[in-house]
Amino acid sequence: MERVLDPSVLPRRRDEGWSLGVAFAVMVAFFVVGPFVLYPVFLMKALCFALFACAFNLLIGYVGLISFGHALFFGWASYLTAYSAKTWGLPPEVAIGVGTATAAMLGVVAGGLAIRRQGIYFAMITLALSQMMYFFALQAKFTGGEDGIQGIPRGRLFGVFNLSNEMTMYVFVLVVVLAGFLLIYRIINSPFGEVLKAIRENEQRAVSLGYNTERYKLVAFVLSATLAGLAGSLNCLVFQLASLTDVHWTMSGDVVLMTLLGGLGTVFGPVVGAFLVIGMQNYLAPFGQWVLVIQGAIFVACVLLFRRGIVGEIARLLRVQL
């Protein structure tokens, strides 16, 4: 059976890593020039989703676990950040911390339940748990139900930087997202990451080598949930809004699409996928429901025609690691 990932696009030797450095430089250059060419809010949204997709990719790309409920972490972190910034008046860095910590705790619970089953069941369980928390968000008082939490103050970062300035906010988002990106890269190239890949390739063998695979899977799940939460927290400060859209299953579907389109298990794929999907949603918005149709069609095309995703295909053509 062909696995979710083709090992040929995965990192092989250290000396082949030069392509990663080049790609990273190109990416950073794009982000630096970006706000002078494109709308900063659009870029910030895409950056948040890039981090979200990278966090998701950590799980599907490197452990082989497909979660269909990552909106749970994104959305609930967003609610808690919004609530603590608006109602408790906490400064942005603390509010983001609260949101991210919430996502981590939810990750422990949801991950603990979901890793009890494998493969397809894992996907269904994560989806069901996130739907449960969607209903909870719909009914709970503090989430504002259908209205969501609006008018969240961005505040002053560390009491110094005024985030209501669009450029300051952009730099802040960029720094956090890049830090998250590098952290994920560090994780997948650590000894811990190697064990994750071993679990993906052959869980039984990893068990027989003495690894407690359940624990590794749980830690990976919690890391992924936490980073997804960080992305959600940032996103709600960018838009000053936390709403039901963020916890709905369509959001989980979006992040799967971003990662699949960019390339599962590639370093840069989720970033590219996030920019493409967010860009598409942005520019095709006037066409209403056709966006849904097009997104679905991209899913089908990716699965049938290019399972490596855009970045994965490029990496294969150029015979480099990306």
Added chain:
Amino acid sequence: MFEIFGIPSQALFGQLLLGLINGSFYALLSLGLAVIFGMLNIINFAHGAQYMMGAFAAYLLLQHLGIGYWEALVVAPIMIGATGVLIERLLLQHLRKLDPLYGLLLTFGLALVIEGLFRNYYGSSGLPYQVPEALQGGSNLGFMFLPNYRAWVIVLSLAVCFATWFAIERTRLGSYLRAATENPVLVRAFGINVPRMVTLTYGFGVGLAALAGVMAAPIYNVSPQMGSDLIIVVFAVVVIGGMGSIMGAILTGFALGVVEGLTKVFYPEASNTVIFVIMAIVLLIRPAGLFGRGA
């Protein structure tokens, strides 16, 4: 009128009936998922969309061709089942040697395409569908009022579920099917056309979803998003029951519908989430599911 646990009997039995109705749909849909999963090793994410297509097929047949409920009950599942056959031949067939996750992704994409198309043409507000004349009205049972149509849905769903169970567990064709689930290569060596069986199984599963859709049309409004929320609950039902057993899928479906109905009486706030909570508890106590066999 009398009371049970301080709840008026009308309310209690009313919700119980609603629970059985929901349970009928859970059972039909999780049965279809289980049949498809057994043969194709795919979780059919488009199942909710195909249920919606069934309801729409009934609606459109009536609007444009004047074909009523009783004919639609047969025609709509065949039509939608035929689209299922096409989907299997054109798309799913190519995934046979791949990780099952790709099947999930592809059918998820299909669900988005289908839902998007219907929303485009019919908006997201519900369209009404009349209860057929023969089943209008209801009977007073003394302790509750039983609408005829709802009674019919429960009876029909039970009949279809058990017919499916019988066909798979007790007939010769069913034995081929079960054998092909266990070992398709060996069954093929005996001269049975397994790929055709796989195609027809998918068509049949999709047809079941469409049948549920036709049955649901007079109860809930016909709307493009009627399937997507339902299918997530059905996934939870499938996780609770485990997909190893046909009878397990049926029983779990009905039982969870009833539990959900009772929750509406005693603690309405939790009625949306109770099935998910049960899923979490089952995962803690019996990770393989109530009727599951490992994995």
